[in-house]
Amino acid sequence: MHKPESSIPSAVLIVNYDLGTRNGVGGRRWALFGRALLEAGNKVHFLTTRKELPEELQSWQSQIHQLNSQYPGIINTVPTSLQGKLAYKLSLLRMRLSTKGTVFDLGNRDKQVLLQQCRSLIKKHHIRVCIFTGAPFSYLYYGTLLKKEFPNLILVSDFRDKWTEGFNYGMRTLSKSRRTYEQDCERAVVEQSDLVTVASEDIADYLKNIHHRDYLLLYNVVSPILHEPTEQKNPSNKPADRFHIAHVGNISDGCEVQTEHFLNTLKVLSVTHPGRFTLSLVGCPNEQMVQQFRQADIPGVNIVGRLPQQELGSFMSDADAFLVFNREVLAKSIPTKFFDYIIFRKPLIAYKLKGKLSELITNKQLGLLLDHNKPAEVAAQLLTELAGGAYPFNQDYSNEEFTSEFQMEVLKKALMPLLNRQPV
Numbered sequence: 001m002h003k004p005e006s007s008i009p010s011a012v013l014i015v016n017y018d019l020g021t022r023n024g025v026g027g028r029r030w031a032l033f034g035r036a037l038l039e040a041g042n043k044v045h046f047l048t049t050r051k052e053l054p055e056e057l058q059s060w061q062s063q064i065h066q067l068n069s070q071y072p073g074i075i076n077t078v079p080t081s082l083q084g085k086l087a088y089k090l091s092l093l094r095m096r097l098s099t100k101g102t103v104f105d106l107g108n109r110d111k112q113v114l115l116q117q118c119r120s121l122i123k124k125h126h127i128r129v130c131i132f133t134g135a136p137f138s139y140l141y142y143g144t145l146l147k148k149e150f151p152n153l154i155l156v157s158d159f160r161d162k163w164t165e166g167f168n169y170g171m172r173t174l175s176k177s178r179r180t181y182e183q184d185c186e187r188a189v190v191e192q193s194d195l196v197t198v199a200s201e202d203i204a205d206y207l208k209n210i211h212h213r214d215y216l217l218l219y220n221v222v223s224p225i226l227h228e229p230t231e232q233k234n235p236s237n238k239p240a241d242r243f244h245i246a247h248v249g250n251i252s253d254g255c256e257v258q259t260e261h262f263l264n265t266l267k268v269l270s271v272t273h274p275g276r277f278t279l280s281l282v283g284c285p286n287e288q289m290v291q292q293f294r295q296a297d298i299p300g301v302n303i304v305g306r307l308p309q310q311e312l313g314s315f316m317s318d319a320d321a322f323l324v325f326n327r328e329v330l331a332k333s334i335p336t337k338f339f340d341y342i343i344f345r346k347p348l349i350a351y352k353l354k355g356k357l358s359e360l361i362t363n364k365q366l367g368l369l370l371d372h373n374k375p376a377e378v379a380a381q382l383l384t385e386l387a388g389g390a391y392p393f394n395q396d397y398s399n400e401e402f403t404s405e406f407q408m409e410v411l412k413k414a415l416m417p418l419l420n421r422q423p424v
């Protein structure tokens with residue numbers, strides 16, 4: 001059988017704590033990348049704590065290996081009973097006594113079981129490329145320990161988020177000694193990995209302050225299960241009395257100025273164009289944001305729970321435009337939902353913040369940028385023009401560069417010089 005041109009001439013192991021779209025981009029990123037590698041004829045294995053088979057990888061069940069995480073699950077809960085609260089505090093105390101860094105890293109008790117299973121898979125399947133993705137960031141550090149045991153292993157460390165300067169996993173409240181431990185682990189990863197990949201330019205800039213080296217940008221991609229509609233609807237043929245805007249997924253803290261301005265804009269539209277504009281907030285896990293939209297009490301604003309991928313795809317195909325919020329602190333990052341939105345070829349509505357998202361929308365004519373420094377009436381007029389087809393929109397934009405196949409070709413190009421090195 002002819003080997004596909006895009007195949008990697010060695011087996012690959014992807015270590016991902018969660019795998020699939022169930023819990024967001026943390027599991028989706030390498031489920032989709034791994035699927036693209038498999039479809040291109042590569043030998044790929046996955047090691048994950050997820051018990052059920054990800055829907056994106058249904059055809060490759062034998063390639064997925066389960067890891068039983070040792071992290072106490074109660075710490076991820078919010079107990080309400082007295083017994084539950086006592087058990088929570090006891091587990092937290094045990095973690096503090098046995099952990100050097102943050103106690104909220106989900107992998108910090110998995111070191112021995114993870115390394116043992118990685119050793120077994122490397123030997124059994126002749127693994128040459130091992131990809132660790134974080135968070136949990138402890139997994140990235142375990143990869144450096146594996147590299148010491150297998151010097152010829154090509155270690156790829158993938159940063160989906162910032163580590164010690166991030167806002168999650170209790171990083172901002174660590175004591176000096178615990179923070180120093182996390183920083184030492186982080187430095188070891190960026191110095192000892194053969195290749196370090198990042199999900200955004202912001203993360204690359206952050207890592208360059210820790211250790212100056214090249215970092216490979218791999219954008220997050222869209223799930224093929226969130227399929228593109230077979231029949232594209234022309235925005236100019238939409239009924240004039242209806243314009244449905246959808247926001248899918250999370251709205252991060254730090255976007256409050258934008259969300260408040262947009263709600264004020266909808267209030268204006270509810271008066272000037274009653275019944276014409278509707279907004280669906282779909283699957284947003286940020287309860288504070290959900291309450292902000294609910295309490296605004298604006299006609300046509302609907303709160304929708306999380307939907308399965310195929311059902312979500314059908315829902316999104318019925319939207320006329322998509323709404324996306326971004327944060328100034330992540331100016332060079334492209335929100336993950338951007339990659340989901342663009343396959344439907346509908347206008348994007350965002351705010352005019354200097355950075356990658358604004359550049360893409362402006363340069364590619366992908367939609368409309370609002371300005372939260374201007375009155376809501378100005379934004380309302382722009383949305384009215386968009387709904388009437390009077391605002392320029394490039395419906396023929398190609399999203400090829402944001403597909404998993406394209407991103408894996410980028411990875412392959414970076415891996416080939418490493419694979420061609422003579423073993424030590």
